Structures are given as C-alpha cells and as structure tokens.
Amino acid sequence: MSNIKYFPLHEDHYERLLALANSVHGDNYMDLPSLQSYHQAGMVNGINASWVALDGERLVGFRITWAAGHWQPDKWSSPDLWGHPQDKVCYFKCNTVDSTYRAAGIGSQMLKLSIQEAAKQGAKAGLAHIWMQSPGNSAFKYFSKCGGKLVKEHPGKWQENCDNEGYVCPICGTQCDCVAAEMLLTFED
Template identity: 50%
Template sequence: MKNTIRYHAITPEDYQAVIELGTQVHGEGYINAQNLEQWVQKGIKNGTNAGFVAYDDDKLVGFRVTFAVGNWPVDSWCSPELWPSEQNKVCYFKCNTVDENYRGYGIGSQLLQLAITAAKQQGADAGVSHLWMQSPGNSAVKYFTKCGGKLMKIHNDRWLELSKQGYICPVCGKTCHCSAAEMLIEFD
C-alpha cells in the first residue's frame, strides 16, 4: 500500500468499482447500478455529497455511502425513541466498505470522518447505522464503537427480506439470518 490514499466524493465514474468491491465484501445482490445511484442521490443535499471513495493509485480500496437528513425513511428497523437526537437531525450511514487488504490503516475511519463533516453541513447532528454483527470478528461493530458509536438496539434477521430479493449473504448464503447492531454517533 502506498503512503497516501486519495479520497473524494463519490461520482458516477466510481460506480462500477464500488459495485465490484461491494459485491466482493458484502455478497452478491447487495449493491447494483440501480440501487447505488439511488443511494448516492439520497446522500446529496444542499449541494453537498456525503458519500466518499478511497483510492490507492487507480484501485478503489474503500467507499462510504451516507444518506442525508430527510433523505431516508426511518423504518421498522430504526428505534428513534432511543436516539438522543431528533429524528429530523439524524443522517443514515448506509454502507462502509474497505478492501480486506487495506483494513487496519484507518481508511474506514477517514471515510466516516469525511461523511460526518458533509452530514453536518447538511444539517445533521448525529448519524445512525445498522452494523453487520457477523462481520469477521464482529469488526464492523468494533470499528463503529471505536469511532464513537453507541448501541441503540440489536435487530435479528436484519437482511432476511433482502435475501428474499436475491441477496446472497457471504455468511448465510441465500437466506440471511445475520443480526444488525443499530448504533448512533452524536457529532461534536
């Protein structure tokens, strides 16, 4: 790995590499051209994009998709009654992905910090996410906790419905029973 990783807001030119890395890490059917475009659009508010990518030379090594306040549905998997922030001030951290060969170098944390800065410009004072508890060594929850995330609630079978729509979980296969930790970070 080179000493410098380049970061920039996600653009359509990044989509194919994002889809490839997302499929490699999260499994087949999690991310595609259609939902990625929708996700990126949900991250843009007031001219600010809260989604970011990380490159080592020409290789995409990480990305973060974040939905801006007011651009995402608070659904049954969310527990706003437990949040210390008002619902209309909370962004949604949809996806954070780092190539397995680049983990442990702070790329995920830098992507999160860039997203937080953008989300604050969009009017957020907190961000919530659903962390994949079956990630290797529960690394997703550990990383988010290290970045200031606090557990709100555990949701069993979080991605079961998605698996019925074609998602193939890298742990469970065609029927995903993985759990999600709903976690929230309050911004300074």
C-alpha cells in the same frame, strides 16, 4: 498505504464501487439503480456525504451516507431511542474496505469525512446498522471506537434483502440470520 486519496463519490466510481461491494458483502448486495439512488440520497445543496478511497485508480473503499431527512426509518430503526429528531439524523448506509487495505484507518477517515459533510447538511447524529457477523466482529468494534453507541440489536434484518432482492449473505447464503446492531453516533458541535 500513504498513497490513499479520498474523493466525494462520483458516478465515475460506480463500476468499481459495485465490484467491491458485491465481492465483500455477497452477490446482489448492490446494483446500479440502487447505487444511483443512494448517491442522490447523500446530496443536499451540492454537499456530498458519500466518499471513496482510491489507491491510484483502484477503488479500495467507500462510505455511503444518506443525508438527514433523505431517508425513512423502517421497522429496524428505533427513533424514540435516538435522543435526536429524525430530520437531524443522517444514515450511514454502508462502509466497505478491500480486505488487503483493512486496519489502515481508511474506514475511519471516510467516516470522518462523511460526518463533516453531513454536519454541513444539518445533521446532528448518524445512524448505522452494523453487521455483527463481520469477521472478528470488526464492524461493531470499529464503529464503537469511532463513538457509535448501541441502540438495539435486530436479528434477521437482512433476510428481507435475501427474499426481495436476491441478496446472498457471504455467511448464511439465502437464509440470513445475521444480527444488525442499530448504532448512533452523535456529532460534536
């Protein structure tokens, strides 16, 4: 895995990123208009908080991060429990690594890069909704190991995506009962 190179997300990565996202997370997880808006939400003053991992030309991982102040907490968020002002908390939208490249530190490296850039943008912490039904609950274990702390669990968070966007959960299909763990990672000063 020593051939892995990391790059800020660029529109040249879109097609490969969408293919990986939808193969890992289920059909209609992400489309081009969504990705374009996600990418823009991660940009502040030319600083890009979203990253990709490439093995040669093959895109094997991505981390999409929205800049603090560029996203709106919803009913699945608990700002009163964060200990940081909303405008100082970025949002870790999604992290995906190709199954043949997992457990090689790719996700952790992309998270470190996103944290560095989000901090340059002014963030003091980052929030994520972690998929508790990931294989072996690996997403929760990974984010906890990186310093994330559980804020609150939200059953059924992704059902709205099934109802409104045609999302098909790889575990539940179109009736998603998966639990989202709202987790906060505070950055060191």
